[in-house]
Every structure is written in structure tokens, then in C-alpha cells.
Amino acid sequence: MFRGGLVRQFSLARPALAKNRSRGPPRIQDLGGTKRDQDTLRLVINKVREVSPQGLVKVIRDGQNLGVLRLKDAVQRVDLSQEGYLFMGTSKDEKGETIGILKATSQQLARKQLSDHLQQEVALEFQKKNPRMAAKQQKQESKQREPDVKFIRVSWQITLHDLNGQKRHEIETQIKKGDRVRIEIDDKDNFDKDVRTKGHASSLSDLEHTKRSKIETSIDELLQTVGATFQKEGKLYDKISYEVKPSEKKKLSQDEKKQLKQQKKLEKQEKLRLRTELKKSKQGSQLLTVD
Numbered sequence: 001m002f003r004g005g006l007v008r009q010f011s012l013a014r015p016a017l018a019k020n021r022s023r024g025p026p027r028i029q030d031l032g033g034t035k036r037d038q039d040t041l042r043l044v045i046n047k048v049r050e051v052s053p054q055g056l057v058k059v060i061r062d063g064q065n066l067g068v069l070r071l072k073d074a075v076q077r078v079d080l081s082q083e084g085y086l087f088m089g090t091s092k093d094e095k096g097e098t099i100g101i102l103k104a105t106s107q108q109l110a111r112k113q114l115s116d117h118l119q120q121e122v123a124l125e126f127q128k129k130n131p132r133m134a135a136k137q138q139k140q141e142s143k144q145r146e147p148d149v150k151f152i153r154v155s156w157q158i159t160l161h162d163l164n165g166q167k168r169h170e171i172e173t174q175i176k177k178g179d180r181v182r183i184e185i186d187d188k189d190n191f192d193k194d195v196r197t198k199g200h201a202s203s204l205s206d207l208e209h210t211k212r213s214k215i216e217t218s219i220d221e222l223l224q225t226v227g228a229t230f231q232k233e234g235k236l237y238d239k240i241s242y243e244v245k246p247s248e249k250k251k252l253s254q255d256e257k258k259q260l261k262q263q264k265k266l267e268k269q270e271k272l273r274l275r276t277e278l279k280k281s282k283q284g285s286q287l288l289t290v291d
Helices: 002-022 035-051 071-076 107-129 131-145 160-176 188-192 206-225 254-290
Strands: 056-061 064-070 083-092 098-106 149-155 180-186 229-234 240-245
Touching: 035 071, 035 083, 035 098, 035 107, 056 071, 064 071, 083 107, 098 107, 107 131, 149 160, 149 188, 160 180, 160 206, 180 188, 180 206, 206 240
Parallel strands: 056 098, 149 180
Antiparallel strands: 056 064, 083 098, 180 240, 229 240
16 A cells, blocks of 8 residues: 555656756757857857856847747757857846847857867967967057057157157158057067066156256157147156147149149159269279279
């Protein structure tokens, strides 16, 4: 009797257990696709869980908003053999809680977010192990991204004579060309370092503070004189950077263009004449030497 009752209770409990299992989260390996597709979905799931502990997402498919779903329900709706999910960011539901945004897309686009994530992890690991080399690489990449920016370096050790002479001419020339200019004032030793040494206010004497103020004022006045617009950031005790927008080039009229063209032509002819005379003069001196 006791044994039969126990068996009866166990047999009645099994359907309920099976039902609970059917409600559990789907296994990613059962959703098709390659291992890379499955790893991409795992990445998306982790991103959603980071922003939404409740596991709520808004799903977009073919430009239509399918509404807010539980994460496991959204996962059940994807066929990894044909498509994937893109994590698009976050939004707010009606209760004001943060939810994730998923967009159904092609396998190729979905896989790309995994590739980008892995590349970022490799870069971060490289940066941790090789901070100096990583800083140098970032510096080179920054220059490659902005090839049209002209960098002008001014050291805090420069004399006012040199600043108002050669360096002033260099700055004026680049701005008048219409180039974007970045002026950096820093300690001269930092220009050759992969990782710069940051300055501190406590290490700056009154005399050095006065000198640096004059350098900053001179560059401010120069930029204002040439009519350039600029943004400045930084501190006297550390470094100061100027982002200078090119001055607008004056549009020439047709007559002015013709005059400029004629002037260049005359200058070219004059250079050719002088070169010819110089050549004849050298030949004449050689003949006299032979005689």
C-alpha cells in the first residue's frame, strides 16, 4: 500500500516536472547555425543581461517593432541557420526600466559584432601587457586618421624671441594655407616620449608660470590677428592644445584670377631668364679659364 502510494505520487509529479522543463530557456546548440553563430548569440545574450537584469528586450524584425519580450522568448524566435541578432543598445519600457534592443539581421552582420568584440578584447589585452607600445601605436593611428591636420609643436622651453620669429611664421603660414592646425605646447621632453609625463601645479615656480603665461598670450594674440577661430584646452602646469579652424579663403573674381595667372606666368618667365643668364655666365667663365 505504501509502496503503491509512493509510485502513484511519483508518477503524478513527472508530468509537472516535464512541463517545467519545457518552459526553461532554449539550448543555443538547438537553434541551428555554426558554432560562430551560436557564440555570437551568446555574446548578444550577455549584453542584454548586463543592461537588463530582468532579461527584457525589444525586438525589431523587417523594420517592425515586435514589442517587449522576455529574452528567452526572443531567442526561441531566431533561426541561426538563416539569421542572427544585433544588439542595438538600450531603451526604456513603460515602467521606466532599461531594456535591450535586438534587431534580426543577416548572419554576416550578426557575426561581425562577434569579430569586433574579439578584436577589442585582443587590443585591451595587448594594451595591458605592452602599455608603451600600445600608446605609440595609438599615436600613429591618430595621425593616420587625420592626415589633413598640421601639427605644430611649441615647447615651454622656447624663448619669446624664437616664438615671435620662426615659430610665428610657421603658424601663420599653415593657417593662411587654409589647413586645419593643431598647436601643442608641452615640455620638450614629452614630444619624443611614447608615454608623456604629466605636469603638476605644485612643481611650477612663479617665474616659470609667468613665462608660460606670456607664451600662451602670444599664441592667443597671433591667432586673433590672423582671424582664425580656435578652441583651447589644458593647463599651464601641464600642456595646452589649440584646435585651429582654417581661415576662410577669399574668393577671387574673374579679373583677379586672370591677374594672378598672368603674374605667375611672368614670375616663371623671369626665373627661366635668370637661370639662362646664370648658365651663360658659367659657360663664359669656363672659356676664359681655358684660354
